[in-house]
Amino acid sequence: MLQVEQLHQYYGGSHILRGLSFEATVGEVTCLLGRNGVGKTTLLKCLMGLVPAKEGKVSWEGKAITASRPHQRVQAGIAYVPQGREIFPRLTVEENLLMGLSRFSAKEAKEVPGFIYELFPVLLEMKHRRGGDLSGGQQQQLAIGRALASRPRLLILDEPTEGIQPSVIKEIGAVIRKLAARGDMSILLVEQFYDFAAELADQYLVMARGEIVQQGRGADMEAEGVRGLVAI
Numbered sequence: 001m002l003q004v005e006q007l008h009q010y011y012g013g014s015h016i017l018r019g020l021s022f023e024a025t026v027g028e029v030t031c032l033l034g035r036n037g038v039g040k041t042t043l044l045k046c047l048m049g050l051v052p053a054k055e056g057k058v059s060w061e062g063k064a065i066t067a068s069r070p071h072q073r074v075q076a077g078i079a080y081v082p083q084g085r086e087i088f089p090r091l092t093v094e095e096n097l098l099m100g101l102s103r104f105s106a107k108e109a110k111e112v113p114g115f116i117y118e119l120f121p122v123l124l125e126m127k128h129r130r131g132g133d134l135s136g137g138q139q140q141q142l143a144i145g146r147a148l149a150s151r152p153r154l155l156i157l158d159e160p161t162e163g164i165q166p167s168v169i170k171e172i173g174a175v176i177r178k179l180a181a182r183g184d185m186s187i188l189l190v191e192q193f194y195d196f197a198a199e200l201a202d203q204y205l206v207m208a209r210g211e212i213v214q215q216g217r218g219a220d221m222e223a224e225g226v227r228g229l230v231a232i
């Protein structure tokens with residue numbers, strides 16, 4: 001389980017995360033929704049250790065990781081798909097995926113595990129193409145595949161549907177559902193696309209002004225008026 005307690009973060013003088021707390025359970029998709037600029041990406045960067053938390057506590061599998069460096073969090077089984085994908089455009093698809101294996105020994109990191117190509121057959125077809133030559137949707141699939149290469153137990157995704165065509169959104173949704181169904185992973189999905197989030201969420205969280213202002217079960221999202229809270 002991921003536990004976040006009373007997290008605070010600032011950029012200069014602006015207070016971005018204001019005592020934010022929540023939990024994300026293994027075997028569930030937790031969808032975090034919120035309008036632009038409320039601090040969703042900042043929260044994820046704090047969870048990854050890319051920006052240090054000023055105050056508060058982050059625990060994963062019962063251990064405090066608040067002070068851990070990003071690579072230590074990867075070692076602890078946490079993987080991150082950043083907003084805007086951030087693949088390596090000049091590396092091939094295969095090389096991008098191999099980068100995701102960096103937490104393993106050289107022997108274990110020799111080749112791309114087959115399950116990634118099974119989840120995303122397009123990456124096998126494109127394995128020798130440069131990342132930068134892929135479409136936006138294919139790059140997103142590559143970014144998710146690279147994160148999965150580290151065999152995470154906590155997968156964090158920042159707006160994976162942003163700027164992506166509907167057919168690929170469907171494929172990404174199917175992969176997230178498949179991963180969730182395995183039951184051994186916790187998935188934290190930040191989304192602004194309400195329908196996508198509502199379809200996948202076991203738990204939902206709504207963020208505003210640097211706090212969680214509402215939460216509940218995914219099945220109750222419509223009844224609890226979440227669509228109106230996050231409509232752009």
Ligand SMILES: Nc1ncnc2c1ncn2[C@@H]1O[C@H](COP(=O)(O)OP(=O)(O)O)[C@@H](O)[C@H]1O
Pocket residue numbers: 011012016034035036037038039040041042043
């Ligand atoms: N590196 C940064 N330096 C200063 N301000 C930032 C930085 N990154 C984000 N911000 C500001 O922090 C706020 C939250 O941003 P962000 O976490 O990206 O929100 P979201 O992901 O919900 O759109 C916004 O007002 C944004 O302008």
Ligand SMILES: [Mg+2]
Pocket residue numbers: 040041042083158
């Ligand atoms: Mg963001």
